Amino acid sequence: xxxxxxxxxxxxxxxxxxxxxxxxxxxxxxxxxxxxxxxxxxxxxxxxxxxxxxxxxxxxxxxxxxxxxxxxxxxxxxxxxxxxxxxxxxxxxxxxxxxxxxxxxxxxxxxxxxxxxxxxxxxxxxxxxxxxxxxxxxxxxxxxxxxxxxxxxxxxxxxxxxxxxxxxxxxxxxxxxxxxxxxxxxxxxxxxxxxxxxxxxxxxxxxxxxxxxxxxxxxxxxxxxxxxxxxxxxxxxxxxxxxxxxxxxxxxxxxxxxxxxxxxxxxxxxxxxxxxxxxxxx
Amino acid sequence: xxxxxxxxxxxxxxxxxxxxxxxxxxxxxxxxxxxxxxxxxxxxxxxxxxxxxxxxxxxxxxxxxxxxxxxxxxxxxxxxxxxxxxxxxxxxxxxxxxxxxxxxxxxxxxxxxxxxxxxxxxxxxxxxxxxxxxxxxxxxxxxxxxxxxxxxxxxxxxxxxxxxxxxxxxxxxxxxxxxxxxxxxxxxxxxxxxxxxxxxxxxxxxxxxxxxxxxxxxxxxxxxxxxxxxxxxxxxxxxxxxxxxxxxxxxxxxxxxxxxxxxxxxxxxxxxxxxxxxxxxxxxxxxxxxxxxx
Numbered sequence: 385x386x387x388x389x390x391x392x393x394x395x396x397x398x399x400x401x402x403x404x405x406x407x408x409x410x411x412x413x414x415x416x417x418x419x420x421x422x423x424x425x426x427x428x429x430x431x432x433x434x435x436x437x438x439x440x441x442x443x444x445x446x447x448x449x450x451x452x453x454x455x456x457x458x459x460x461x462x463x464x465x466x467x468x469x470x471x472x473x474x475x476x477x478x479x480x481x482x483x484x485x486x487x488x489x490x491x492x493x494x495x496x497x498x499x500x501x502x503x504x505x506x507x508x509x510x511x512x513x514x515x516x517x518x519x520x521x522x523x524x525x526x527x528x529x530x531x532x533x534x535x536x537x538x539x540x541x542x543x544x545x546x547x548x549x550x551x552x553x554x555x556x557x558x559x560x561x562x563x564x565x566x567x568x569x570x571x572x573x574x575x576x577x578x579x580x581x582x583x584x585x586x587x588x589x590x591x592x593x594x595x596x597x598x599x600x601x602x603x604x605x606x607x608x609x610x611x612x613x614x615x616x617x618x619x620x621x622x623x624x625x626x627x628x629x630x631x632x633x634x635x636x637x638x639x640x641x642x643x644x645x646x647x648x649x650x651x652x653x654x655x656x657x658x659x660x661x662x663x664x665x666x
Numbered sequence: 667x668x669x670x671x672x673x674x675x676x677x678x679x680x681x682x683x684x685x686x687x688x689x690x691x692x693x694x695x696x697x698x699x700x701x702x703x704x705x706x707x708x709x710x711x712x713x714x715x716x717x718x719x720x721x722x723x724x725x726x727x728x729x730x731x732x733x734x735x736x737x738x739x740x741x742x743x744x745x746x747x748x749x750x751x752x753x754x755x756x757x758x759x760x761x762x763x764x765x766x767x768x769x770x771x772x773x774x775x776x777x778x779x780x781x782x783x784x785x786x787x788x789x790x791x792x793x794x795x796x797x798x799x800x801x802x803x804x805x806x807x808x809x810x811x812x813x814x815x816x817x818x819x820x821x822x823x824x825x826x827x828x829x830x831x832x833x834x835x836x837x838x839x840x841x842x843x844x845x846x847x848x849x850x851x852x853x854x855x856x857x858x859x860x861x862x863x864x865x866x867x868x869x870x871x872x873x874x875x876x877x878x879x880x881x882x883x884x885x886x887x888x889x890x891x892x893x894x895x896x897x898x899x900x901x902x903x904x905x906x907x908x909x910x911x912x913x914x915x916x917x918x919x920x921x922x923x924x925x926x927x928x929x930x931x932x933x934x935x936x937x938x939x940x941x942x943x944x945x946x947x948x949x950x951x952x953x954x955x956x957x958x959x960x
Contacts, residue, residue, distance in 0.1 A: 392854040399757035402750040403770070406830070409823045410777045413788045420791055467683045474680040488688050494946040495691045497877070498939060499884025501911050505935040506694045508918065509701055512928075532687050560673040583779065590781025593886035593911070597918050617783040621887065624790065639787045643780070650779055654772070 417643060421636035429637055434603045439623070441630045446638050449619035451605045453645075455520060456595065456613055457588035460527035461535075465581055467528075468535040475540050476565045489540065495533035500594035503530040508597035520606050520613040523599030527588045535584045542576030543569050550665060572664050575657035582653035586646050592617030616642045695939065702933035705926055714933075720897045727930045729937065731897045735814075735907030736938075738900050739889060740882045742818030743825060748875060750822075751829035758830070759837035760845075760859050771831075778827035786891030789820040794892060797904075807904050810894070815903040817893035821882050829878045836870035837863055873952040880945035884938060886911035910938045 428445045435444035478485040507526040516522070546569045554564040570577070592615065600612025601622070616638060623635035705714070705727060717728025758767050798811030840863050848858040864871070894906025895916060914931050921928040 388854050388857065392856040395753075395856045395859075396757075396761065399753045399761065402753035403757055405750055406754050406777075406826050407770070407773065409826070410773060412792065413780065413784065413823070416791045417784060417787055467687060470680045470683040471687045474677070474684040477677060477680075488684070490950050491688050491691055493950065494943055495687075497880050497884075497946045498691070498694075498942055499886060499911060501884065501886045501914055502694065502698075502935050502939050502942075505914060505918075505932065506697060509697055509932065512922075529690065532690070536687055560669055562673045562676055563669070586779045590779070590783070592781070592783050593915055596915055617781055617887065620783050620787065621891070624787070624891070636787065636791070639784055643784060646779055646781060647776075650776055 414643065417636060417639045420633070421638075421640040424630070424633040425637040425640055429634070430641060433605060438603070439626050439628075439631055441628050446614075446616070446619050446634070446641070448603055448605050449614040449616045449638070450641065450645075452520075452599075452613040453589050453616040455606065456523050456527060456599060456615055457585050459520070459524035460531055460588045461581060461585045463524060463528035464531035464535050464584060467532050468539055469577070471532075471536045472539040472543055473562075473565050473570075476543050476569055477561055480544065489537065492533045492537050492540075496537055498530070500530045500591050501596075504594035504597045507594075511598065518598055518600030518612050519610045520599065521609045523595045523613055523615075524609075526594045526598045527591065530591070530594055531584045531588060534587065535580055538580035538583065539573070539577050542573040542580065545576070546572045575660040575664065578660060579653045579657045582649050582656070586649040589645055589649070590617060590642070592621060616645070691943075695936070695943075698932055698936040698939060702929055702936050704929035705933045708926070718899050722924050722927045722930065725926060727926070729934065731899050732908055732910045732913050732934065733937075734899045735893070736883060736909040736911075738814050738903070738907055739817040739821060739893060739909050740879060742814060742903060743821035743882050744875070744879055746818060746822040747825045747829055747878065751826055751878075752833055752871065754826075755830045755833040755837060756859055756863075759834050760855065760863065774827050774830055778831070782824065782885060782888040783891075785820050785824050786888040788823075789816055789888065789892035793819050802904060809904045810906075812892060812894035812906055813904045814893065814900055814907045817889045817907065817909070818903070820888050820892055821885055824885060824888060825878050825882050828881055829874060832874040832877060833871055836867045836874060839870070840866050869952050869956045873949040873956070876945050876949040876952070880942045880949070883941055883945070884911060886915050890915055910934050914938075
């Protein structure tokens with residue numbers, strides 16, 4: 385009897401230790417970036433583009449990268465939504481056990497697991513084939529491509545949780561399949577769809593590997609879709625690769641800015657989904 | 667137009683984006699394969715994969731250092747992450763009161779939303795100095811800190827959220843009555859976990875681990891920032907390594923200036939894609955069997 389209780393205690397202790405490690409890691413990620421970044425965080429970081437010699441320690445900020453990342457992520461999320469939501473609608477047309485729908489879902493799951501770097505390499509090959517230069521446009525295409533499977537599956541999962549009874553009620557009133565999908569399923573799934581879109585936005589903002597080849601890098605804020613564009617993660621990466629400590633410290637400060645944007649997206653998605661839940665049938 | 671024919675028309679319009687998103691995967695494989703043909707026609711596949719000489723200027727493309735680098739970093743990360751994540755997930759699923767569970771879950775979601783470059787920053791600021799100044803001297807090794815251990819630690823932290831949230835979901839599929847039956851027979855909570863929950867869900871747990879592996883293989887930026895990037899087959903965790911994603915990300919700039927280099931990098935991308943797809947298929951297969959059993 386004693387042995388069994390000791391075993392219970394032992395494993396419970398291990399669980400506490402594990403959870404402590406996980407939460408401790410999260411806190412230290414935040415803490416170290418904030419502690420190291422705060423000293424060089426100032427208002428010109430977010431209001432100015434890099435001046436001449438910025439990467440040698442000159443003045444300026446990383447407004448180019450902040451705006452660039454927002455343009456890129458917003459464009460990509462809009463494009464990805466335009467493709468993903470109709471795909472999810474299409475999948476709802478099939479019975480939940482249908483072979484076609486489930487194999488499409490598996491394909492999308494696999495595509496969602498492919499590293500974003502590969503999407504970058506793929507779009508880069510297309511760009512070489514068309515002989516065009518890296519630009520905001522190709523950056524948006526790349527990020528949108530890797531968001532499509534993620535977003536489609538997330539939206540599809542939310543739509544699948546809509547109770548069957550609700551759809552039956554709609555059919556009983558004479559609605560067609562698609563009318564039910566548009567007016568009942570989509571409306572009911574709206575909070576979840578919003579969350580999925582904002583999570584996708586967060587992924588788009590944070591991803592560096594995919595736009596490394598395709599979006600280029602510039603110190604100016606892009607004025608057209610054919611301009612190259614800087615992104616925040618790459619700005620951090622490049623500032624960190626300089627040999628000057630004061631520029632590296634700016635990378636830590638840029639890290640704080642990126643964390644803040646991701647946090648706002650995260651909190652915003654929770655708030656919005658809560659707000660829209662009141663329009664759902666409970 | 668009647669409502670039913672409108673239904674049919676819209677349905678066929680929706681077919682277009684659905685096809686687009688499903689064939690994307692195939693298109694990528696075909697394009698990468700087509701680009702890799704040049705390098706594949708120079709030497710037999712086995713020679714490419716097992717040669718450790720990487721000198722693009724001389725036309726030597728041996729992938730062994732990169733493959734081994736990827737395996738070392740990924741395996742180390744998974745060895746560190748699997749027990750911690752599974753135990754955390756068991757706690758959240760089987761032990762935690764609802765209030766604690768509801769507070770911790772958003773935190774784990776948040777962890778999964780943190781951009782990889784931030785984890786790289788974390789590695790450079792905390793883990794590298796730690797290895798350089800404390801761990802390596804303690805073991806009598808001289809290390810710059812940029813090594814497999816650093817990459818593995820950073821990567822382990824990055825796969826925590828996916829391992830925890832997926833295995834939590836798997837544990838939740840066990841009906842409550844089954845646990846109650848075990849507890850009713852006098853089992854301790856841990857015995858119920860061991861003999862009922864884990865026994866019932868072990869295929870699912872395996873699928874989760876495979877998915878975690880495939881996620882870890884592809885992680886680029888964070889690992890690239892801390893792992894040292896030296897193209898040599900590593901022999902200890904304090905050696906630097908050069909994983910496949912880092913190879914692609916670091917060298918795309920000059921790949922057009924050296925003959926065959928572009929093809930060699932695209933073959934690296936294809937290799938990575940193939941590994942990830944195979945691992946994903948394995949996980950899906952395990953999950954499919956699991957569903958059939960149910």
